[in-house]
Amino acid sequence: MLKRLNYLVLLPVIIMLFTGSGCNLDHRSKKDEGSSSSQTTTDKNSIKYLISSDIDYRNELSEGRYGYNVVSVSGDRENVEYSQYRFMKTGIKEESSETANSNAAISAENGASPTITNSLIITEGTEAFGILSYGIGTNVDISDSVITTRLDSSDGLLSASNGDINAVHVTVETQGNYSSAVYAETGGGAVIDRGSYTTLGKNSPVLHSAASISVMNARLTSKASQAVVIEGRNSAVLENCEINANHNDRNSTDPLHFQAVLIYQPDNDSTITGKSKFSSSGGTLTNSNGDIFFVTNTAADITLENTDIINEDTSGKFLRAEESIWGTSGNNGGKINLNANNQLIQGDIIVDNSSILNFYMTSDSAFSGALNRNNSEGKIYVEISSGSKWVLTGNSYITSLTCQTDSVNLNGYTLYVNGILYVSGTSSSGNAIDFDSSGDSGLIEEEGKE
Numbered sequence: 001m002l003k004r005l006n007y008l009v010l011l012p013v014i015i016m017l018f019t020g021s022g023c024n025l026d027h028r029s030k031k032d033e034g035s036s037s038s039q040t041t042t043d044k045n046s047i048k049y050l051i052s053s054d055i056d057y058r059n060e061l062s063e064g065r066y067g068y069n070v071v072s073v074s075g076d077r078e079n080v081e082y083s084q085y086r087f088m089k090t091g092i093k094e095e096s097s098e099t100a101n102s103n104a105a106i107s108a109e110n111g112a113s114p115t116i117t118n119s120l121i122i123t124e125g126t127e128a129f130g131i132l133s134y135g136i137g138t139n140v141d142i143s144d145s146v147i148t149t150r151l152d153s154s155d156g157l158l159s160a161s162n163g164d165i166n167a168v169h170v171t172v173e174t175q176g177n178y179s180s181a182v183y184a185e186t187g188g189g190a191v192i193d194r195g196s197y198t199t200l201g202k203n204s205p206v207l208h209s210a211a212s213i214s215v216m217n218a219r220l221t222s223k224a225s226q227a228v229v230i231e232g233r234n235s236a237v238l239e240n241c242e243i244n245a246n247h248n249d250r251n252s253t254d255p256l257h258f259q260a261v262l263i264y265q266p267d268n269d270s271t272i273t274g275k276s277k278f279s280s281s282g283g284t285l286t287n288s289n290g291d292i293f294f295v296t297n298t299a300a301d302i303t304l305e306n307t308d309i310i311n312e313d314t315s316g317k318f319l320r321a322e323e324s325i326w327g328t329s330g331n332n333g334g335k336i337n338l339n340a341n342n343q344l345i346q347g348d349i350i351v352d353n354s355s356i357l358n359f360y361m362t363s364d365s366a367f368s369g370a371l372n373r374n375n376s377e378g379k380i381y382v383e384i385s386s387g388s389k390w391v392l393t394g395n396s397y398i399t400s401l402t403c404q405t406d407s408v409n410l411n412g413y414t415l416y417v418n419g420i421l422y423v424s425g426t427s428s429s430g431n432a433i434d435f436d437s438s439g440d441s442g443l444i445e446e447e448g449k450e
Helices: none
Strands: 059-063 071-073 081-083 085-089 104-109 115-117 120-123 129-134 139-149 157-160 164-174 182-199 207-216 219-222 228-231 235-239 242-245 259-264 275-281 284-287 291-296 298-305 308-311 319-321 334-341 344-346 349-351 356-362 366-368 379-384 389-391 396-398 400-402 415-417 433-435 441-443
Touching: 085 104, 104 120, 104 139, 120 129, 129 139, 129 164, 157 164, 228 235, 228 275, 242 259, 259 275, 259 284, 259 298, 284 291, 291 298, 291 308, 291 334, 308 344, 319 334, 319 356, 349 356, 349 379, 356 366, 356 433, 379 389, 379 396, 379 433
Parallel strands: 059 085, 071 104, 081 115, 085 120, 104 129, 115 139, 120 139, 129 157, 139 164, 157 182, 164 182, 182 207, 182 219, 207 228, 207 235, 219 242, 228 259, 235 275, 242 284, 259 291, 275 298, 284 308, 291 319, 298 334, 319 349, 334 356, 344 366, 356 379, 366 389, 379 400, 396 415
Antiparallel strands: 433 441
C-alpha cells in the first residue's frame, strides 16, 4: 500500500541558498489562494484555524524548476527567519527527469534552524513538499502559517534522517495522492501544537509516522485515507485532538479493509524488533468507513484515555488484528497491548490465529462488544480492574481472564475462557500473554480461577 519513492537518500551534503525567480514585492493585501472549502476559520468550539486569506504577506519567493527548492537553508544560515512571505513552488517532472533529491518550497539541512511565521506556502509541482527538514540537528520552526500542496507525492511537513519540525497554529492541506499532511521518517520527528491538517488524496494519511509524531489540540481530517499510519517501531501521540477519518479509496494491493488507524510493519525482515506506539488522550476520533484500528505484522502498544470514539460504519470493527499482505504468513498478525483508561470502547474486536491481544481496562473503563465472536483462534487476555465493565454484544472466545465478580455482563450471550464456559458473577485470575516483537508468545504462567 503506502509505497513511496525515496527522494531523500542522495540529498547533497551542501545545499546552497536558492531563491529561483523570487523577488521582494510591495505590500500585498490578504487574498484567497484557492485553498479548499474544507479549511474554515473556526469550528464548533470557536477554535480559529487559519485559511490562506488570513495571511497578509509582504514578500514573495518562487521557483518553477523541478528538482529545485524555493529556499534552501544549510547549517551556515541556521538562524534565518522568514515572516510574511508567500512561497510558490511549481515545476512538473518530465518523463526523462531523474527523481529529485530535494524539491520543496522550504528545505533545511545540515543543522539549519530556520523560522517561518505568518507565511503562505503553496506547491503546485510534481513531488513538491511544503517543508523538508533533513539531517541530524536540523530543526524547522513554523507558526501561524498555511501550507497547501496540490499534486501527488507532496507532503505538507516532512522530517527525515533525524530532522525535526515544530509547528504551532499551522493549517496544512494536501490534495494529491501519496501526500501526507505530516510525515516523519528515518529518525525524524514532528511536534504539532494546534492547527488544522487535512488530506484529500488516497494513500495520504494525515499523520504518517515512520519516526515520532506528537500532536496536541489540533484538527486532523482525512477525506480518502487513514487518519494515522504508524510503521514499525515508531509512534504517534495525540492529545485533545479532533480526528475525522474517511478511508474510502485504496490500491488493489492494499489490505481488504478500511480503517482510521493503520499500525503495521512494511518490512518482511523477522529480525526487526520493537513496538509501534499509538496513544490518544482526550479529544474525539470519528470514523466514517471501516474499522477504527488495524494492526498487522507488528507488535503495538495502544493506549486510550477519555477519547470520544465514534464509528459511523455499523459494520466496522473497533480493532482488527490479522495477517495481511506484509510479512510471512503464520507470523504476521498483530500483537497488541490495548490499554483503556477511563475509556469507552464500542464495537467488536477480531484477533486471528496469528495474532495476540492483551486488553487492560482500568479507571472505570467500559467495553461494549464481542471478542472473537467467530472463535477465530487468536490468543486474547482480558483484565478488568474494579469499576470497569465488559458488556457482551455477542458470544466471545478468549484465552485468559482477570476480573471481579461484577466485571462481566453476559447480556444474554456466552463467554468461553480457554474453552471453558464462563459463569456469570464469577471472579477470575488469569495471566497476560507474553510476546516479543518477533512474534514468539505464550502465557506467562498457567491461568487459574479463584
